[in-house]
Amino acid sequence: MEQSELLSVLEKVANGDISVENAMLRLKQQPFSDIGYAKVDHHRGLRQGTGEVIYGAGKTPEQICGIISSMLKHGQHRVLITRLTVDAAAAVSEKYSIDYHPDCGIAVIGGNRPADGIGRVVISTGGTSDIPVAEEAALTAEFLGNEVVRLYDVGVAGIHRLMAHLEEIMSATVIIAIAGMEGALASVVGGLADCPVIAVPTSVGYGASFGGLSALLSMLNSCASGVSVVNIDNGFGAAYQASMINHIGRKNENTLP
Structure with missing residues (x-):
């Protein structure tokens, strides 16, 4: 049951x-x-205002289908699945109608929640190689009821590409900055925006990037105020946090006296 x-x-x-x-009976159902x-x-x-999300990695298609069945049976009509492989998606789609995005492993059942946040979530990437993580974030944010603006391949190697989108950056409610290599994008965006910036280090980069560790440490040491950091390649976690920020005003409006 949702709020x-x-x-x-x-x-x-x-x-x-x-x-x-009857109302008590519905509320007393096994949690x-x-x-x-x-x-x-x-x-x-x-x-929490959002139903459980299925993490697909490490689960068999049969387990995923069983969890979906339980969710639908108990009234969770919209389901998000992350890190779902192509093979597992094919097996799940034989039983359920899913909207699957193989580039980032996201699958949706029941469509997205209507966008009802207080503003827009801007998702930016340093390069094209970061897009799979960015799409995990973007599709998650849309599922959770957010208007999303995508700014891809606007990294510091050609910073004029980022500066061409100052209007989107400065009008955002929250920005997700996704980058590998040295992870400098988060600091630059954090120095331009007046909203929270959620940094996502990615595992993109050559040997000394240590699978995203260099970007993670750079983002954690950002000199820009208002920058928070999630784990390496964690587009889902960044989007979930961004959605909570983007719905704070709505939450206050719906608070009962």
């Missing part, structure tokens, strides 16, 4: 459309389902 569904139940009780007993290999959290949407 919007809880509000709907309470409104129906207030209007006399359902009884208090998770134990299906053996997974304990599927059905109250996460109620607690």
Whole structure:
């Protein structure tokens, strides 16, 4: 059950459309389902505003289908799956209708939440090689109900490419800066924007980049204020945080007295 569904139940009780007993029955449903290999959290949407997300890596197609079945059965009509391989996606698609993006391993069931954030999430990359991580972030942010602007291949090696998008940068509610190599993009964007910047180091780079560790350390040591950093290649985590920032105003509007 998501928070919007809880509000709907309470409104129906207030209007006399359902009884208090029926409302209690719906709220008392088991908060998770134990299906053996997974304990599927059905109250996460109620607690956090967003339902559970399936991390596809390391799971068999049968396990993923079982988790999806449990989610749908308990009213989670929109499901996001990350790090889903092509082979696993093919197997899952035999049972469920999925919108699959093989370039970043994202799959969606039930479509995206309508964009209802307070502004726009801008996603920028240093280079084209960072796009798979950026698309994981962009598709996650769109699934969570955000308007997304993509600024790809605007790294510091040709900084004029970034400067051509100052309007998008300066009007953003939150920016995700994604880069490998030395990870300098986050500091540059952080020095231009008046909003939170979430830096994502990627594993793109030559040997001394150490699989993204160099970019991670550079971003952690950024001299620009307002820059936070997530783990290497973690586009999903950056998008989730960005969505929370972009919905803070909406959350305050919906807070009951």
